[in-house]
Amino acid sequence: MSSVNSSSNSRDRLAKQRGIPTRCNCGEKVARFTSRTVKNPGRLFYCCPMGSEKDKTHLFKWTDKSVVEEIEDFQELFDVLLIDNSEFQRSVRACENMLKRHESRIEEMEDAVRRCQEKTIECISELRIIKALFVCCLLIFFIYFIYA
Ligand SMILES: [Zn+2]
Known part of the structure; x- marks a missing residue:
């Protein structure tokens, strides 16, 4: 599982998941490995434990590409x-x-x-004055009718 070749790019499309993969399409949990090929020495990659270099049905994805996708997705989320x-x-x-x-x-x-x-309050005090005037007028009329 520690050696890969460039044909594994076609398997990237099989994964159908952006960012750091967690599971292969077969359901197996993916693990991270280090490439020991001459073309990609020391380059990290994620791979299904059931996969192999020649088996293109299982997940294979370069870690640096996965991290770039994670950052891109995070940037989009951050912009939103x-x-x-x-x-x-x-x-x-x-x-x-x-x-x-x-x-x-x-x-x-x-x-x-x-x-x-x-x-x-002004209206109430005016009403009291009117009431007092009315009582006075009534008293005057009453006195007038009694003594007139
Ligand atoms: Zn798999």
Whole structure:
């Protein structure tokens, strides 16, 4: 399992999985080996324990290619997260602005309620004055009819 040749690239397509492989299509867990060929000395690769150099039905994948795919996928995910984060930040700013508008609206409504309470107190005192005037008028009429 420690020697490979360049024909193993066709087996990369069999794996159908990006990044670092974990299982072969046959279901076996893949392991990492070191190439001892003259063409790729010391190069790491993932391979199915059931596979061999000539058997193209089992997984074979260079570790450096797998890591590059992992980094590419992570970069795509990172880009998506950056976009999501900027959209989230925009939403947060919009919510903060809306909250400020609502807070100022609440302050306006509290002022209106305060003015209404003051007007109500004024109305009650005016009604008391009117009531007192009405009682006085009634008394004057009553006295007038009695003594006239
Ligand atoms: Zn396999």
